[in-house]
Every structure is written in C-alpha cells, then in structure tokens.
Amino acid sequence: MVIDRRKTKVIKIGRVPIGGGNPIVVQSMLKVSPENLEGSLIQLRELKRAGCEIVRIALPTEESCNIIPFLKKEVDIPIVADIHFNTRIALKAMEIGVDGIRINPGTINNVRKVKDVARQAQQTKTPVRIGINSGSIEKRILRKYGKSTSDAMVESALYYIKLFEDVGWTELKVSLKGSDVIETVNAYRKFSVVSDYPLHIGITEAGPLFSGAIKSAVGLGILLHEGIGDTIRVSLTSDPVYEVIAAYHILSNLGLRKRGISIISCPTCGRCKTNLKEIVDEFERETIHIEKYVKVAIMGCEVNGPGEAKDADIGVAFGAKSAIIFSRGIIKKKNVPKEMAKDILKEELFRLL
Ligand code: SF4
Known part of the structure; x- marks a missing residue:
C-alpha cells in the first residue's frame, strides 16, 4: 500500500527541501555541550555517517553560537539552532549564518520578542521551526481550555504562525509535542486539517533506547501512515546515532524511505x-x-x-x-x-x- 502524503508547503533548510512530497527528512540532535568543539564535531560526523540529514544543536548562550561556523566549515550538513527563553541567542545565531532555528515561543512568551525573531529571520532568510510543547502553552490559552490539550496546542501554533506572517516571513515548519502519544497524534491531526505548513514530527522525551524507540514507532507510525510528517526525529536517552537508525527503520517499515x-x-x-x-x-x-x-x-x-x-x-x-x-x-x-x-x-x- 502506498501512503498518500499530505501536500504541505515546501521550505528549505540549507540545501534540504522539506514538505510538498519531498522525502521525509531524518533529523537528530547533538548531545555534547557546544563548548566542547571537538566532541561536537565527532558526534556530528557520526550522525552524518549514519544518514542524519539535519542536525539540531542546543545553544544556551550567545557565546555558544560561535560553534556554528566551526561546524559548518567541517561538515556539510544543515545545522538548526535550538533556542529557548533567550531570543538574543536566536538573533545572534541567525546573524552568524545558522541554517535554521527552532524556537519554543511558549518559553519566550513575549509578542515583541517573537516578532524581533521573525523580522531577523525574514532579513537573514532563515527558516524557523515553531516548536509548540504542551508543557509551555501560554496562560491565556490554558485558561480558555482549562488545561493543555491538543486544541490548545493547535491554537498556540496558529497564533505564533500569525506573528511571523504579520512580518512577512513564512518559511516555517511546525511541531506540536504533547505529554503523551495520543495527545501528540491528535494535535498533529487537527493541525493538518487547518494548515499546510510542513510538520516536524516527534514524540517528546520518549525515554531510553528500547522503550523510547517503541513509543516513537507507535506515535510516529500512526502519523506517517496517515500521511502526516515532513521531518522526523526519534528522541532517545541514548547515543543520537540510534535515533537516526530508529527513524530509518520506522520510515522503511512504512515504505516511505529505503536507506541502508x-x-x-x-x-x-x-x-x-x-x-x-x-x-x-x-x-x-x-x-x-x-x-x-x-x-x-x-x-x-x-x-x-x-x-x-x-x-x-x-x-x-x-x-x-x-x-x-x-x-x-x-x-x-x-x-x-x-x-x-x-x-x-x-x-x-x-x-x-
Ligand atoms: S533460523 Fe529459526 S530455527 Fe534456525 S536458529 Fe534461527 S530461530 Fe532457530
């Protein structure tokens, strides 16, 4: 059976096209401190060797952005900066030339600052992932729904998308991660009905290697089978190379990607x-x-x-x-x-x- 994938808008992270029927892209994340340049480089090379196509890196400080040109010079793979709370880091990462940024707007919780990020993204032509997490939905929306639900996540995503659209930047990708598999699946399903922005799918804090891979395979398997998902990450408390292996196994068993x-x-x-x-x-x-x-x-x-x-x-x-x-x-x-x-x-x- 061939899976009928939903048609989403196409964006590009580095040279990698995402959405619109392009192959589902496998992502992972460095688990080494950005201060450890050599260790980060070794892990980046291991990920690329395993077939990882986009790598995310946590940048906790403005100084940590300096790792971006170092890694980009050494390894040809798009790098996405992961930013929470501090938008100055996002601005710096974009200025330095990162291939994409991922923000959790719920942790920024400030319209002016989110719009500053949107303007800088527009000026530097940097694609942005709006990463909604059920644990950090803004209070206004939580009051409306009583608690963090799949509807609350979708409303939050649409609200922040609008802030980016207001400044004219639409190179966006969205993720909606709930506290459990069913809530996450429901959020992605509901979002897919109302928007055609490409989706990054993953099950947050999935767990250790064995149980985490199973949890991800269940959640991502349901979504992928319904044609939802343009990039994929299997989050594991383990070596990130296993995240890449697990992602390809999930895609291969659904006939969506055949690699290796x-x-x-x-x-x-x-x-x-x-x-x-x-x-x-x-x-x-x-x-x-x-x-x-x-x-x-x-x-x-x-x-x-x-x-x-x-x-x-x-x-x-x-x-x-x-x-x-x-x-x-x-x-x-x-x-x-x-x-x-x-x-x-x-x-x-x-x-x-
Ligand atoms: S191939 Fe089948 S019969 Fe042979 S060792 Fe493996 S499980 Fe046993």
Whole structure:
C-alpha cells in the first residue's frame, strides 16, 4: 500500500527541501555541550555517517553560537539552532549564518520578542521551526481550555504562525509535542486539517533506547501512515546515532524511505550454536554508513535460515562448525569457516553496492 502524503508547503533548510512530497527528512540532535568543539564535531560526523540529514544543536548562550561556523566549515550538513527563553541567542545565531532555528515561543512568551525573531529571520532568510510543547502553552490559552490539550496546542501554533506572517516571513515548519502519544497524534491531526505548513514530527522525551524507540514507532507510525510528517526525529536517552537508525527503520517499515542495510536476523533458538547477537551488532555498526538499500540476512542455523530469509539479497546462516552464504534462498558458498563468515558476508554485500 502506498501512503498518500499530505501536500504541505515546501521550505528549505540549507540545501534540504522539506514538505510538498519531498522525502521525509531524518533529523537528530547533538548531545555534547557546544563548548566542547571537538566532541561536537565527532558526534556530528557520526550522525552524518549514519544518514542524519539535519542536525539540531542546543545553544544556551550567545557565546555558544560561535560553534556554528566551526561546524559548518567541517561538515556539510544543515545545522538548526535550538533556542529557548533567550531570543538574543536566536538573533545572534541567525546573524552568524545558522541554517535554521527552532524556537519554543511558549518559553519566550513575549509578542515583541517573537516578532524581533521573525523580522531577523525574514532579513537573514532563515527558516524557523515553531516548536509548540504542551508543557509551555501560554496562560491565556490554558485558561480558555482549562488545561493543555491538543486544541490548545493547535491554537498556540496558529497564533505564533500569525506573528511571523504579520512580518512577512513564512518559511516555517511546525511541531506540536504533547505529554503523551495520543495527545501528540491528535494535535498533529487537527493541525493538518487547518494548515499546510510542513510538520516536524516527534514524540517528546520518549525515554531510553528500547522503550523510547517503541513509543516513537507507535506515535510516529500512526502519523506517517496517515500521511502526516515532513521531518522526523526519534528522541532517545541514548547515543543520537540510534535515533537516526530508529527513524530509518520506522520510515522503511512504512515504505516511505529505503536507506541502508536492512538486517533480517532470526531470534535464535536451541538450534543456534553461534553468538548471533554479537555478530549482528558488529555487522550493523560496520555497515551503518552504507546508503544503498540492501536486505541482509544473518541467521542462526543452516536448517531453516536460507528458507526463512529467502527475501534477502545476501545472507549467512551458521551451522555447528561452518556457515553458508546464500542469496535469495540459493546457496552461493558452503563450508565457510565460522570466524570468517561475517567478513565474507561483507565482501559479498560490497559486490552488490
Ligand atoms: S533460523 Fe534456525 S536458529 Fe534461527 S530461530 Fe529459526 S530455527 Fe532457530
């Protein structure tokens, strides 16, 4: 089934087009202090290698903006400055030449200051994400709805969009993050009915790697299946590279993006005589940079492996003493020494690239 994506307005962050049916863009965020230039650069390079297409960076002070030209010189990837409370930082980041900014207007809570940001964005041609968060909805709207609801988030987003439109700046993207999955899904659904600005979707504070990836897959899966979402971030309390991997898995399972190696591995059972988990983990790490979509099977036994994974472009199945390499269910190599099997699988994979 092909998902019918909602037609949104197109904006550009750096060279990356967003919305209007363009591929859904995978984002993540640096988790290193901007004072740590070297650490930030290492993480930025790791994210780019994993397929991240836009990186957000928290800028807590005006001085921290100096990291922007440093990173832009070293790595070719659009950088979005994440600003809360202090609009002077947003103004400085735009002046320095950041590719986009993300503001949470609820934490700024001042019309004049939000309009100052809008004017600077208009002058410097900087796209802006208006990031509405249910925890920081302005009091006026909270009084109207009694509490922070999906309707309150939509009203808040439309209000701040209007402030930007008033100064003539419409290169905007919107996010609406609620306190739970259902509230977030409802907010995005309702917003999509009344506006065609592109949407950044994510489940805020999703949690640790395992539960956070599941929570994000549920929430983002519902929205993406309904055609909602132009950029995506899976927020995890973990290495941001896992955020990128999780995002591509969600998109790939919905047929929305196909990038990189899709590993088909069995859950193992009593027939498995190999440490399959270790081999799968290593193989995933060693092939993370590959952009071409290829299905690779890594199976725990020769009895069922090739048959169960006949969909795979290339695969390995481990026996008690040796392994076999197969492609689309047909055996290509037999009696491969187990300790060499992973490397031979990689060689065969590289032939397909
Ligand atoms: S492929 Fe083999 S080891 Fe893996 S789950 Fe199936 S029977 Fe068990």
